[in-house]
Amino acid sequence: MKRTPLALLNLLHEKTRLIVAIAGVGFAVLLIFMNLGFQGALLATTVTFYEQLDADIFLTSPESLEISSTKAFPRVRLAQIAGVEGIERTMPLYMEYLLWRNPETRISRAMFVFGINPQDPVFGMPEVQTPAAQQALEAPNTVLIDRLSREEFGPQTVDLETEAGRRRVIIGGQYSLGGGFAADGTLIMSDQNFIRFFAPRPFSQINLGLIQVKAGANIEAIATTLRRLLPADVRVMTRREMIQNDLQFWLQTTAIGFIFSLGVIVSFIVGTVIVYQILYTDIRDHMKEYATLKAMGYSGRYLFGIVLQEAVILAVAGFVPGWVVAVGLYRLTREATNLPMIMTVNRLVLVFTLTLIMCSLSGLISVRRAVTADPAEVF
Amino acid sequence: MATSQSSGSSPVTPTTSAVQIQNLHYSFGSGDLTKQVLFDINLTLPRGQIVIMTGPSGSGKTTLLTLIGALRTVHAGSLQVLGQEVVGLSRRKLVSVRRNIGFIFQAHNLFESLTAAQNVEMAVELKGQFGTKRSQAVEILDKLGLSDRVDYKPGSLSGGQKQRVAIARALVNHPLLILADEPTAALDKKSGRDVVTLMQKLAKEENHTILMVTHDNRILDVADRIINLVDGRLESDENLDTFVSTHDPKSLDRRMFIM
Numbered sequence: 275m276k277r278t279p280l281a282l283l284n285l286l287h288e289k290t291r292l293i294v295a296i297a298g299v300g301f302a303v304l305l306i307f308m309n310l311g312f313q314g315a316l317l318a319t320t321v322t323f324y325e326q327l328d329a330d331i332f333l334t335s336p337e338s339l340e341i342s343s344t345k346a347f348p349r350v351r352l353a354q355i356a357g358v359e360g361i362e363r364t365m366p367l368y369m370e371y372l373l374w375r376n377p378e379t380r381i382s383r384a385m386f387v388f389g390i391n392p393q394d395p396v397f398g399m400p401e402v403q404t405p406a407a408q409q410a411l412e413a414p415n416t417v418l419i420d421r422l423s424r425e426e427f428g429p430q431t432v433d434l435e436t437e438a439g440r441r442r443v444i445i446g447g448q449y450s451l452g453g454g455f456a457a458d459g460t461l462i463m464s465d466q467n468f469i470r471f472f473a474p475r476p477f478s479q480i481n482l483g484l485i486q487v488k489a490g491a492n493i494e495a496i497a498t499t500l501r502r503l504l505p506a507d508v509r510v511m512t513r514r515e516m517i518q519n520d521l522q523f524w525l526q527t528t529a530i531g532f533i534f535s536l537g538v539i540v541s542f543i544v545g546t547v548i549v550y551q552i553l554y555t556d557i558r559d560h561m562k563e564y565a566t567l568k569a570m571g572y573s574g575r576y577l578f579g580i581v582l583q584e585a586v587i588l589a590v591a592g593f594v595p596g597w598v599v600a601v602g603l604y605r606l607t608r609e610a611t612n613l614p615m616i617m618t619v620n621r622l623v624l625v626f627t628l629t630l631i632m633c634s635l636s637g638l639i640s641v642r643r644a645v646t647a648d649p650a651e652v653f
Numbered sequence: 654m655a656t657s658q659s660s661g662s663s664p665v666t667p668t669t670s671a672v673q674i675q676n677l678h679y680s681f682g683s684g685d686l687t688k689q690v691l692f693d694i695n696l697t698l699p700r701g702q703i704v705i706m707t708g709p710s711g712s713g714k715t716t717l718l719t720l721i722g723a724l725r726t727v728h729a730g731s732l733q734v735l736g737q738e739v740v741g742l743s744r745r746k747l748v749s750v751r752r753n754i755g756f757i758f759q760a761h762n763l764f765e766s767l768t769a770a771q772n773v774e775m776a777v778e779l780k781g782q783f784g785t786k787r788s789q790a791v792e793i794l795d796k797l798g799l800s801d802r803v804d805y806k807p808g809s810l811s812g813g814q815k816q817r818v819a820i821a822r823a824l825v826n827h828p829l830l831i832l833a834d835e836p837t838a839a840l841d842k843k844s845g846r847d848v849v850t851l852m853q854k855l856a857k858e859e860n861h862t863i864l865m866v867t868h869d870n871r872i873l874d875v876a877d878r879i880i881n882l883v884d885g886r887l888e889s890d891e892n893l894d895t896f897v898s899t900h901d902p903k904s905l906d907r908r909m910f911i912m
């Protein structure tokens with residue numbers, strides 16, 4: 275036989291209080307999961323986006339912030355470095371927002387547009403590389419549309435006609451990319467069409483220069499060479515630096531990263547306060563009994579253990595429902611927004627650890643009272 | 654413990670005393686706020702004796718009990734409990750002295766979340782006897798007439814039953830010394846009487862020493878000896894016969910309740 279599980283029995287005895295405690299912890303856990311989920315989705319969309327761009331080195335304007343807020347720079351910079359040792363290919367990328375009219379509701383909404391040379395293998399998605407897609411890109415006023423665009427943009431049937439930027443536009447095909455936090459939907463069109471849609475924007479100004487290096491070439495060394503060769507109106511970044519730059523922008527420069535971090539901290543504090551309240555009330559109600567245990571010969575350490583056990587039990591009991599609901603909400607969010615909200619093992623472990631810390635912290639704050647229970651005061 | 658348990662109901666002259674107090678003083682507070690509560694207490698409780706302590710409210714009875722029970726640190730005089738000098742002991746050492754003492758309080762102080770047996774088992778667990786804790790708890794509850802209430806929680810027990818569970822918890826480890834502070838105060842006349850009679854019976858069986866504070870003059874007859882504390886001083890110390898013959902009920906009442 276084992277020790278009487280006093281912590282568990284004490285918690286189970288006050289059913290209402292236990293339910294409130296579990297709901298409180300569960301709610302805090304859920305909030306933490308959602309905040310981390312959104313933050314993770316943001317980071318993931320940024321990264322998956324670059325995963326589909328087939329380039330090793332990027333040229334941008336030094337004034338560009340991230341992929342969806344770039345400043346144009348002269349296309350001639352690409353031509354200047356095309357002959358550098360180790361460079362396989364250079365490709366221009368044009369980017370703008372375009373108002374896309376939903377053909378059913380006739381409501382317009384901003385779409386993010388990539389303009390490419392149809393001959394260039396800019397994107398990794400296989401659907402963009404089929405002969406049919408190539409042919410569609412070459413056709414005037416024809417675009418490929420992102421399957422993961424929000425529903426509000428309307429149907430995506432091939433050959434469907436609608437209006438974009440006051441011009442007639444034809445859907446020539448589909449692909450899957452996802453616009454992440456920056457865009458509700460994306461389009462790919464040829465550079466020729468791009469110039470038409472965004473007239474009077476000149477052909478000579480591009481938003482991103484994509485550079486593929488030869489197999490086995492030293493990317494860092496080439497980037498260093500390019501930095502030396504190019505004037506200050508372009509910035510040279512490797513793929514890793516580019517991703518890092520965008521992550522940094524979202525996390526630090528915009529309120530988004532801050533809001534989610536704040537969300538996690540606030541949820542953590544709310545959880546800590548709830549658990550503290552519960553444990554404190556529990557200790558207060560059992561003060562005489564705890565003092566009696568001390569009079570019988572139990573040590574302060576035993577009472578310390580009881581309170582910490584109660585904290586850990588609340589952590590586990592609250593974590594499970596919080597996690598289950600979070601999995602459900604992740605799915606809902608995925609379906610409603612196409613954001614990649616995924617319950618990773620890492621996040622599971624992280625949030626469980628946070629929950630344990632949250633409850634133990636409350637336990638440590640409230641335990642003083644139990645440990646200082648004065649056995650002389652119960653007579 | 655073995656010798657004390659083997660001595661039957663006939664009192665044996667104890668070789669060592671359960672409690673030996675010499676020149677004990679005790680004050681609450683410090684500096685200007687110091688309030689002395691106990692003055693020059695000298696008291697010896699031989700093993701196996703049932704002693705009742707009376708005295709007006711505020712005279713220091715509870716304080717003396719908590720000192721003997723090693724619940725407070727003492728600095729002046731000498732206080733030996735079960736052969737161990739308590740004066741000057743650290744808090745941690747005091748905890749181990751307590752494990753040989755059974756405490757019974759005015760309130761039962763049972764965990765509402767635990768059954769009668771589990772409350773008693775909490776005491777057995779202190780001795781590390783996990784294997785037999787259930788049987789020990791059931792046995793002592795049975796002796797206290799609670800064999801059909803073993804798995805009830807305090808919420809469904811009467812006041813007298815709860816106090817008997819508390820007594821079972823205090824006695825289950827066969828403590829050599831039992832300290833009780835008005836154990837019948839919260840009980841009606843009959844249950845109070847029953848509880849004290851049971852305590853007396855168990856104490857005599859195992860040669861326990863009992864020091865009990867009470868205002869209840871209907872239970873004085875269980876005592877071998879009655880001591881009286883007034884304003885922090887031991888006023889009289891007599892055996893039951895002398896006490897009864899020198900205190901007619903009226904004056905007894907006056908001394909105990911009006912002073």
Ligand SMILES: Nc1ncnc2c1ncn2[C@@H]1O[C@H](COP(=O)(O)OP(=O)(O)O)[C@@H](O)[C@H]1O
Pocket residue numbers: 681682688690708709710711712713714715716717
């Ligand atoms: N923790 C304490 N701090 C200060 N004074 C106390 C404390 N406990 C008791 N006293 C005082 O000590 C005196 C004796 O109290 P107590 O031992 O409880 O008396 P009794 O049990 O005989 O009624 C009283 O005057 C009381 O006010």
Ligand SMILES: [Mg+2]
Pocket residue numbers: 653714715
């Ligand atoms: Mg008192």
